[in-house]
Amino acid sequence: MRIRREDGTAAVEFVLVAPALVLMLAAVVGAGRVVSTKSAVLDVARESARAAAEAPDASTAQAIATERARDVAAGLGLDPTRLTIEQDPGSFARGTDYTVDVTYRVELSDLPAMGFLPGSFVVSARHTELTDRFKSR
Numbered sequence: 001m002r003i004r005r006e007d008g009t010a011a012v013e014f015v016l017v018a019p020a021l022v023l024m025l026a027a028v029v030g031a032g033r034v035v036s037t038k039s040a041v042l043d044v045a046r047e048s049a050r051a052a053a054e055a056p057d058a059s060t061a062q063a064i065a066t067e068r069a070r071d072v073a074a075g076l077g078l079d080p081t082r083l084t085i086e087q088d089p090g091s092f093a094r095g096t097d098y099t100v101d102v103t104y105r106v107e108l109s110d111l112p113a114m115g116f117l118p119g120s121f122v123v124s125a126r127h128t129e130l131t132d133r134f135k136s137r
Helices: 010-054 057-075
Strands: 083-088 097-107 118-132
Touching: 010 057, 010 083, 010 097, 010 118, 057 083, 057 097
Parallel strands: none
Antiparallel strands: 083 097, 097 118
8 A cells, every 4th residue: 555645735725715814814904994094984974074064154164174174194004195075064053053074094905915906995874963042153
């Protein structure tokens, strides 16, 4: 009876399984990046809407909301240049809605996903805050 040698079979198995492991790792890291960025974008929308709702007038509110959104984004580690902010001040009367929509592009192109993940992913958030009802204008 002849005994077969199995030298190198572990290396061959690793070469066959390694791409799948790399792809799974890239997918997990990419999903984590998208989820954490979504949370940060929600914070940016909320904070900018709150800041705008306390402004004395609509034009000042838009400037304050944009500045606050960029400051919060930078503080949370987001690139403010990839941030898109859209605002709907409504009538800006006391007790009316002030809505801020924030969109951010998450880069995934640096992950080793062998072309299976998109190069970027867009996350967005909306927050509506009531303008200050008790503030004199």
